[in-house]
Amino acid sequence: MSLQEQIIAELGVKPEINAEQEVRRRVDFLKSYVKDSGTSGLLIAISGGLDSAVATGLCKRATDELTEELGREFKTLGVFQPYGQQPDIEHSYETAKAFQLKYTMETNVEDAVNEVALEVEHGMKNIGVHQHMSIPGKGNVKARMRMVIQYAIAFEQNLLVVGTDHASEAITGFYTKWGDGAVDITPLSTLNKRQVRQIGSYLGVPQAVLDKAPTAGLWEGQTDEKELGIKYDDNSDYLEGKEVAPEVREKLESYYRRTAHKRNAIPGI
Ligand SMILES: Nc1ncnc2c1ncn2[C@@H]1O[C@H](COP(=O)(O)OP(=O)(O)OC[C@H]2O[C@@H]([n+]3cccc(C(=O)O)c3)[C@H](O)[C@@H]2O)[C@@H](O)[C@H]1O
């Protein structure tokens, strides 16, 4: 078995999908998990990007169907979490509107993130390091602060935190460990980015969101493809078992190996 075949098997990616069937399967998965968990629904952080828009569509269908079938209300709560001013925040609001979310809120992470950064910089002085936090380091604090706030709200409202990780991110480990990677349930797992977009189009994700370049939004000008040096088309081809250029294969497999610690259970002795 080649490494490509092993990765595809581990991440459970199919070479092609039927959007309608995949949506049904994933909505059913969310419904049965929520029902068994005894919670009141789902919390999804909406960034204005594609993955969270698709997850929002799935969550809303699941909680609407549960409400109808069980005769009591199940919620999908959409949480917008800008750091200061978010230039594309209108896409988050458009997503919530497209899926007719009844419950939304905005929680700005800027002050909390800057407070953490100040404490880190203060602490580092004690070991003789006099510098600001690095841009990627502070980016990870943003992702983790979002997670802290999501879990605080989820606890208060008896909700589960929904993650947006999918196979194209899992293979590269392109998420913050214990940040956006720390969630209760991942309805997009086993899909590559092309398939996430296919499902998004089927669900009615706003066109502007379907068309935009994927970004973590952790610093100005950041895009996934620029940071990783790999196009999602190539990443998706690889996960569909297709032949890709040798340099693409090498890069993907190198990210996969380096980020194994994010996908594995915590090592102990
Ligand atoms: N071998 C090992 N075994 C166990 N743990 C290991 C380890 N190597 C590092 N670590 C730990 O992992 C930490 C590094 O991992 P992590 O903190 O995640 O940091 P890292 O993987 O370096 O950075 C996160 C990456 O994900 C991207 N990201 C973040 C958030 C959202 C999105 C998005 O698409 O929206 C993308 C971000 O742009 C960046 O490229 C180290 O500080 C260390 O604590």
Ligand SMILES: Nc1ncnc2c1ncn2[C@@H]1O[C@H](COP(=O)(O)OP(=O)(O)OP(=O)(O)O)[C@@H](O)[C@H]1O
């Ligand atoms: N500004 C934000 N507000 C709310 N949630 C956010 C924000 N930034 C990131 N998130 C959360 O972190 C997740 C990971 O971000 P990621 O960029 O991978 O997904 P996305 O933005 O939904 O889609 P895309 O990858 O196409 O940009 C998001 O899906 C969302 O749940």
Ligand SMILES: [Mg+2]
């Ligand atoms: Mg994004």
